[in-house]
Amino acid sequence: MKNSTDRLAVKQAHKRSFLAAMARTVPVSKTHRLILQVDTNDPAAMNLTLNNATNVTQHYRELREKVKIEVITFGPGLHMLRDDTSPVKARIEQMALSTPEVSFKACGNTQEKMQQAEHKDIPIVSQAQVVKSGVVRVMELQETGWTYVKP
DSSP, X not given: OHHHHHHHHHHXXXXXXXXXXXXXXXXXXXXXXXXXXXXXXXXXXHHHHHHHHHHHHHHHHXXXXXXXXXXXXXXXXGGGGBTTTOTTHHHHHHHHHHOTTXXXXXXXXXXXXXXXXXXXXXXXXXXXXXXXXXXXXXXXXXXXXXXXXXX
């Protein structure tokens, strides 16, 4: 009886060892997640953000790994996604077609404040989604493990 118990224990140990080795050699298929924040009405900062998004996307495409990037704008940075004032509107249109890994979020609180200050509707580019609060969106994504970068 002891002999069969010993053989079973050895078999189980080998099985665990094999599974542990497999876990080390099989790549984990995870999605990299990045927040890029824009809070300034500076075309250079907006272009830097788009460059960062393009470079990160290209890096992970070459590695054949998944990535999701959210460009989140609020405060003066909302101009990046304003249909009437964006200095990078053409780049955003192009990226929406070629880089589906990148999405754009506009702060609804900022949009509302700008509408009150300018006494007119503030149009957002069609490639962007309005969220209630840009800062809250950043915070909630970070709480779920997203990486935050302010270019």
